[in-house]
Every structure is written in C-alpha cells, then in structure tokens.
Amino acid sequence: MSAPAPVEEARDKEHQAERSAPSALWRAELHRYAILIVFAALIIGFGVSLPSTFLSIGNLSNILGSQAVLFILVMAVLLPTVVGDFVDLSLGSSLGLSAMTLAVLNVQHGWPVLLACLAGIGAAVCVGLVNVFFVVFFDNDPFIVTLGTMTIVQGVIYIVSGSNSVGIVSTNLSNWIFTNEFLSIPLEFYYGLAIFLVVWYVLSFTPTGQKALVIGQSREVARLSGVRVNRQRAWAYIIGAAIAAIAGIAYAGTNGTVDPTAGSALILPAYAAVFLGATAIKPGRINPLGALIAVYFLATGTAGLELLGAQTYFQQIFYGAALVAAITIPKVNRERFFKRKRAA
Amino acid sequence: MPVTDSGTPGDSDKRVSLKQPPAPGGQAVAPPALEVRDISKDFGNNRALDRVDLRIGHGEVVGLLGQNGSGKSTLVKVLAGVYDPEPGGRLFVGGEEVPLPLAPGQASEIGLSFVYQNLALAPGLSVLENLTLGQRIGGGARAWAPINWIGEHRSAAAVLDRYQVRLNLDRRTGELPPVDQARLAIVRAAEDLRRYRTRSGYKHSVLVLDEPTVFLPAEDIERLFDLIRTVVAEGAAVLFISHDLVAVRSITDRVVVLRDGRVVGEEAAGEIDEEALVDLIVGTPAGQGGPGSAPAEEPPVVQTALAPAEPAGPESAPELGQHVVVEHLADGRLADVSFEIGAGEILGVAGLIGSGAEDLPYLLFGARPAISGTLRLGARTLDAGRLSPQRSVRERIAFVPADRGALGLSERLALWENIVMLVEDEHYRGGVFRRSELVALAREAIARFEIRPPLAHAVTGTFSGGNQQKALLAKWLMARPRLLLLHEPTQGVDVGARRDIYRFVKSAATLNQTAVLWVTTDFGELAEVCDRVIVLSQGRPVATLAGEELSDDAITAAALRQTREDT
Numbered sequence: 011m012s013a014p015a016p017v018e019e020a021r022d023k024e025h026q027a028e029r030s031a032p033s034a035l036w037r038a039e040l041h042r043y044a045i046l047i048v049f050a051a052l053i054i055g056f057g058v059s060l061p062s063t064f065l066s067i068g069n070l071s072n073i074l075g076s077q078a079v080l081f082i083l084v085m086a087v088l089l090p091t092v093v094g095d096f097v098d099l100s101l102g103s104s105l106g107l108s109a110m111t112l113a114v115l116n117v118q119h120g121w122p123v124l125l126a127c128l129a130g131i132g133a134a135v136c137v138g139l140v141n142v143f144f145v146v147f148f149d150n151d152p153f154i155v156t157l158g159t160m161t162i163v164q165g166v167i168y169i170v171s172g173s174n175s176v177g178i179v180s181t182n183l184s185n186w187i188f189t190n191e192f193l194s195i196p197l198e199f200y201y202g203l204a205i206f207l208v209v210w211y212v213l214s215f216t217p218t219g220q221k222a223l224v225i226g227q228s229r230e231v232a233r234l235s236g237v238r239v240n241r242q243r244a245w246a247y248i249i250g251a252a253i254a255a256i257a258g259i260a261y262a263g264t265n266g267t268v269d270p271t272a273g274s275a276l277i278l279p280a281y282a283a284v285f286l287g288a289t290a291i292k293p294g295r296i297n298p299l300g301a302l303i304a305v306y307f308l309a310t311g312t313a314g315l316e317l318l319g320a321q322t323y324f325q326q327i328f329y330g331a332a333l334v335a336a337i338t339i340p341k342v343n344r345e346r347f348f349k350r351k352r353a354a
Numbered sequence: 355m356p357v358t359d360s361g362t363p364g365d366s367d368k369r370v371s372l373k374q375p376p377a378p379g380g381q382a383v384a385p386p387a388l389e390v391r392d393i394s395k396d397f398g399n400n401r402a403l404d405r406v407d408l409r410i411g412h413g414e415v416v417g418l419l420g421q422n423g424s425g426k427s428t429l430v431k432v433l434a435g436v437y438d439p440e441p442g443g444r445l446f447v448g449g450e451e452v453p454l455p456l457a458p459g460q461a462s463e464i465g466l467s468f469v470y471q472n473l474a475l476a477p478g479l480s481v482l483e484n485l486t487l488g489q490r491i492g493g494g495a496r497a498w499a500p501i502n503w504i505g506e507h508r509s510a511a512a513v514l515d516r517y518q519v520r521l522n523l524d525r526r527t528g529e530l531p532p533v534d535q536a537r538l539a540i541v542r543a544a545e546d547l548r549r550y551r552t553r554s555g556y557k558h559s560v561l562v563l564d565e566p567t568v569f570l571p572a573e574d575i576e577r578l579f580d581l582i583r584t585v586v587a588e589g590a591a592v593l594f595i596s597h598d599l600v601a602v603r604s605i606t607d608r609v610v611v612l613r614d615g616r617v618v619g620e621e622a623a624g625e626i627d628e629e630a631l632v633d634l635i636v637g638t639p640a641g642q643g644g645p646g647s648a649p650a651e652e653p654p655v656v657q658t659a660l661a662p663a664e665p666a667g668p669e670s671a672p673e674l675g676q677h678v679v680v681e682h683l684a685d686g687r688l689a690d691v692s693f694e695i696g697a698g699e700i701l702g703v704a705g706l707i708g709s710g711a712e713d714l715p716y717l718l719f720g721a722r723p724a725i726s727g728t729l730r731l732g733a734r735t736l737d738a739g740r741l742s743p744q745r746s747v748r749e750r751i752a753f754v755p756a757d758r759g760a761l762g763l764s765e766r767l768a769l770w771e772n773i774v775m776l777v778e779d780e781h782y783r784g785g786v787f788r789r790s791e792l793v794a795l796a797r798e799a800i801a802r803f804e805i806r807p808p809l810a811h812a813v814t815g816t817f818s819g820g821n822q823q824k825a826l827l828a829k830w831l832m833a834r835p836r837l838l839l840l841h842e843p844t845q846g847v848d849v850g851a852r853r854d855i856y857r858f859v860k861s862a863a864t865l866n867q868t869a870v871l872w873v874t875t876d877f878g879e880l881a882e883v884c885d886r887v888i889v890l891s892q893g894r895p896v897a898t899l900a901g902e903e904l905s906d907d908a909i910t911a912a913a914l915r916q917t918r919e920d921t
Contacts, residue, residue, distance in 0.1 A: 216782060220778055224775060230760055231761060235743070236748070
C-alpha cells in the first residue's frame, strides 16, 4: 500500500544518478584537488611577490622543519578520527606528558635519554589505555571522556614539573631531532614522513585500514560484517597516544626546554589539519595524504603571510578561515546554490 | 481555523438533521462523533482506499481490521492529514462537515487525536515533560512565559489520577515498561481531546489507536483496556486498529473489516465468531488456499548465483549445501523455537508484528544475544547464546538486515567497497591490498546482480533503494554463505528490483545449495518465494505450511487465528 511512493522516489533517484553521473564525477575530481590547486596558487603568489625570501632553501627548510611536531601529532589525531571517534582531546596532553616525563627524567634524574624517551612513550600509552577503558569498554562519549582525561593529564604535568619549565634536555636528543639536517632539512621532518608513510600504508593498503574506514563510516555495518570494532577502536587510541608521545619527544628535542603547557596549544591546529585534509584527495574521508597536504598548505600560508609582514596572530585567522571555507565550498556549488537560483 | 468553530451547536444540529440519513438502531438522535463517506485514495494505478464509509458513534469503540495493505493505515493517514484523499470524499465531525483534505495538524483542531505504534514519546524526557509537551508547541509571547513546574506537576498528577494511571512523573520515560509508555501516550492524547471538548464546547472527539498492543504481553493488554474504558467514559469515541482479534473482540463494540481498500464487513463485536472474522479479513474461506494467488510465471533460474569461485571441483561440492537445524531458540520474546532448513531450501517465517518472527535473523546471526538455543550447520553445532557477528561471518552465515542504511551498507563508502567488504582479506598478499582485483570483483558482481547505474566508484547512498538492496545481497553472496538470513529483503524496493531479488536468492539456493531463512510481514512474498513457511505467534511456532496449502491467505489466516488460541 505504501509501496508506490518509495517506487516513485527510487526511480527518480536512479534517473538523477544516471543523468548527473558525468558532471558529478568531474566535480568530485575538482574537489579532490581543490586544496592542491589553491596551494599551488599560494606558492606562485608568494613566490612572485617575495622571490628572494619565500623561494629560498631557508624558507623551505623552515616550513618543513617547523611543522614536524604538529605533523606527527596530526598523524596521532588521525587514528581515532578514522575509526569514528571524532575527538581525542587528550592527545595534546599526551604530547605534553611525554615531553615532560622525558625532560624530568633526563634532566632532574639523570636518566639516559633513550630510556627517558621510552618512559615518555609509556606514560602516554597509559593515557591511551585509560581512554580505551572509559570510551570503548564503557561506551562513553569520547568527547566528554577525553575532555576529562585531557584535564587530568594537564594537572599531572603540573605536578611532575612543579609548574616550571624543565630543561635543558640532552643535546644528544636535540642533535638527532633538530640540529642535524639531511638535505638542509632537520631530521624530525623525516621522522614525521616515516610515521606518515606507515599510517598511510596501513590505512590505504591493508584490510585493517579498510576495516577502520568502514568502522568510521558506519559502526553497526562494520560490526554486522564481522569486524572487531572495539578492538580496532582500542588500538586506534593506544597507537594514537604512542604517536603523540613521539611528537612530544620531537617537541622536547626541538625546544630543548619543556614547558608545562606544551601540546595544549597544538591540539586544535592538529584537528584543523585533519578535517581540512578530509576535504582533499578523498573528500569526505579522513585520510593521511590529505592531512599531510593540509598541514603544509597551512604552514606555507602562514609563513608567506609572516614574510609579508603580517603579525603571527593572522596565522590563526588563516587557519580557521581555511577550515571553514574548505568544508563549505563543496556544498555551495551543489544543490543549495542552484536550488535558490531556480526558486528565484 | 477549525471549521467546527464557525457554527453554533444549534446550527450544526439543524444541518445534521437535514443531511443525516437515519442511522440504524435508533441512534439517529445524536450525530456520530466521526463519519467518513466515500473516501478513496489512489497511489498511481493502485487504489488503496475505495469509497470507504465509516461511522463512529459517541462513546463507541470501533475496531478496524484488515491485513497488511488492506488500507487501514491509509485511512488513518487521511484522517491525520498526511495523505490527501481523492476528491469526492466527505468528512463529518460531530455532525458538521469538514472540507477535505485536512491540513497536517488540523486533526487536533477538530477533535481527533492519534496514538501510533511508536507512541511518539521522547525517551530521554521525564513523564511530566512528555505529558505537557503538547502545550509547549506554538510560538509568540507564550514561548517565553516562565513554566510553573510546581503547578504543572500538580495538575499532571491530577490528570493521571483522573485516568487512574499511577506513574512517577519524574521518571525518565524510556525507563518505563512498554505498557506504561503506551498508557502515557494514550493519557496524553485523551487529555488533548478533553481540553478540546472544554475549549470548544463540543461533545465529540475521537481517539485513534493504531496497533497499540503489538508489543505488549497479554496481562498488560488488560491494563491498557482499563484505560481505554476510562477514556471512553470521559466522553471520547475510539477507533481501534489492530491485528489482534482477541483484543479487538474484547474492547470494541463494533468491528469494521477492510480488504483491498474496501469495507467488506461491519459487525457488532459480540455477534461475530472469530472464524467468520478471519474469513472476512482474508477474503476466501481460510484453509483452502486462494486458487487465484498462484504466482505468475516462474522466472527462470539463470546463472546469476555466484558460482563457486574455483571451478567447481568435486572436492568443493560437500562444502556447499548444508542442512541447518535450529533448536530451542529463545530470547525475550521467542520461547523455544525449533526448525530445520534443508540445503538449498528457502524457509519463510511469518508472524504478526510482535510475534518474534522479526527477531530470528538477528539472533541466528549473533547481532543480538539469544538466551539459549543451538544452531547446527552441517556437522558444526553452535551455541546461540554465544554467537557473534564475527563468528557468524567465519561460519559463512550471511545476514541481510531490514535497516539497510544503518546496518547493512555503509552509505558513504563507494559501492565497490561495500560489495567486497567480506572478501577483502583474501585479496591481501605480499603486504599489499589488491585494490584493482577487488574493484574488478565488484564490477563483476555489479554486472551479475544488475546494479544500475553500473558505477563501482559511485557513493553507495546515491543508488536507489532497489539497487542498494541488490548490492547488499551481492556483498553477502560474495562470501558464498551456507546460511542466508533475510529480514524484509524487499522493503522499500521497486517491483522490478523485487523480482530480481527473488531470482538471485532462488538461484543461490538452487546452485549453491545455500539454506535460506526469509522473514517478512509481506505474506504474499513468502507464498511466492518460499518452499515452506512456518508461522510464529507470541514467540512460538504454531503452523507450518508447504506445497498446496501455501498461500498468502493461508499464512494470514494462520497468523491471525493463533493469536486467539493463546489467550
């Protein structure tokens, strides 16, 4: 009795799908590369206006090197996000905790730097496990739980550090992270690149990655297709925390001194990059390649603005505006815009 | 503006006396609370309602009966202003004509109130908040006036008292047992009607209850009926729509039976026996399967089934085709259900909503936990209480859920990704995921299952319902299942795709010897595709139909009749 209406609708939809297929595909292609195109335009624009400063090895090295800590954190943030737990706010604190643990053990207790690094990673993984316990095991909202753990970890950092900056960590660490360069770019960039390659490989070329994607898109569909949903979510939190800890080590190596607020300022830009990246390469999907492009797109934009003489706070405006624009523009040129036009 | 407000009661009496044909049984004095005449509704070429007449007197409880698709819900939706009826129909409320079609929301202004099966309660709100929700609607200055919660609490308690319903007003509604949720919804609707009567000064008002008892155990139904009697005593008339013949006979004064959109019978509830009622609903004397219902030409079983991927060697043959035995399966609703499905057999499971039939595929797949029972697949015996989707997938049990969008397919993934979801692991070699192989595999399936448009990379949500359903079937048949569990596999699917789905499932059963369990409330479909059908009622199998006796009407009759015997 109620059949006819859905039939009509189904047919309509089918026709639409057939008719709009070629143009839709073309538009999808454009969306995929929109950020890259804007990125290229940005480079050309800055290059033309600032040929001597913007187009220099020094600037390239600066852009690539200065973003390494953020970029590693982005890879950490990406993992829980891919499996559909859209926020792990505590990852910024995990970065801070790892850096602080490393600094305190190395500077105040004289631990060898390698051991201190491992302790830092261990501390962050513990935070990840706590998140798993409350988010996955008890099925709580990840936003609320990680808001809690973020705050707790921040408190722990203040206790451990006595609310002071701790430094200076072993120059050995700084050498291996920041000072030594390969092709004029600090080594930490290559560490970030290595982590990116692993994450990208797992997510794009293994069934595990494909399953993570399905979990992120529709958890129930994944569960009913026999995917071990909770196990994979748990691993995303734990490995995410471990990668955030590596970002913390990079932070300590880059700065030499660890501030108790390290990391808390990085978490929101990291999310901005992840979501901006989700509008590129594979639109609508959290993907590591998109995130890589997003990080360096944003870094290039801010570096260029700085060279043009803009104050540093313009960075934030650029970040925010790029994010909002990137998710809005694909929608504007679709239905909404045309519908309004047709109606008028 | 409600039309009924335009005249004085005296006016309306005059008009009624002119227009009202003398009603039988000397009830001509008062106009009926609600009367519809000549209501028709077409959906395309399909006539869902055909010149339906229905009268509900003051303080009368009228039962509306009919099978699925007989037009009951269409009639309710016309009254609710959801559907516009064809021109020519007329509606009288309290003797006054109301022009059709009704606007959505207009029903409440003319003294009609509806309680649907889903009750429309917000589970996260308190009982008090749900009860007073209706008064919060509407904008203007009132939207900003402070709410006196203490006063509201007091008056809500008085309301519950009036209907003799005892509920804690501060409880979260979702925590209430189902019967109390139903009672809350009915009290809310009845209270709306009472307010309407006080406000307008009219005596009439009609409460429409659409399948309010389906999920309730027998002892709770009685408590619901007590409430309905109180509501009637307060002054409302009731239209009671249900499949449950026992319930209908015990609460209603009169029953009206719809079949194929027409009123085919109207009897005093006390004077008709159930056998006659079943015959009226079904149309043919039950038991002798309708001769006209023989399926149209049998579609040829073409080579659409997924032939085994390896060229079918003799050693793979015993892998195919396994006998499935389910024993003593139980959950909250199912009580001790046992049955067998032969290799290559399509077993249908029928039952009214609430019978437990719809739980079966979810339990056997492990999507929901069963309390007890075993599932035997060939030589393997599995404990139904410990099934999980992972385990089921490994045992090659396939599951096509009714809620395709939420449970079956990921609508935002590309079509190919959905189709190959279960076989991905077989295409991961040397540390690399063979994407091109998988896409090729999906393309093959898209061609074989005739999915249109044949775009492997298009986003799944953009396909029509029928094509998504084919993709879902392709996804599971790709894994070469030994047992295929289907729940409403043709829901929201157009006629052509429906035929295709029948064909694909049949050929999977014939060629791969897959055992198939097919659960749907579309009994005609079961009669057409199944080799054998078991009928469940109140969690127990009550009939098995096969061969000659398998027909739409026979299934309906069996499902209806058994409701009676259990109470």
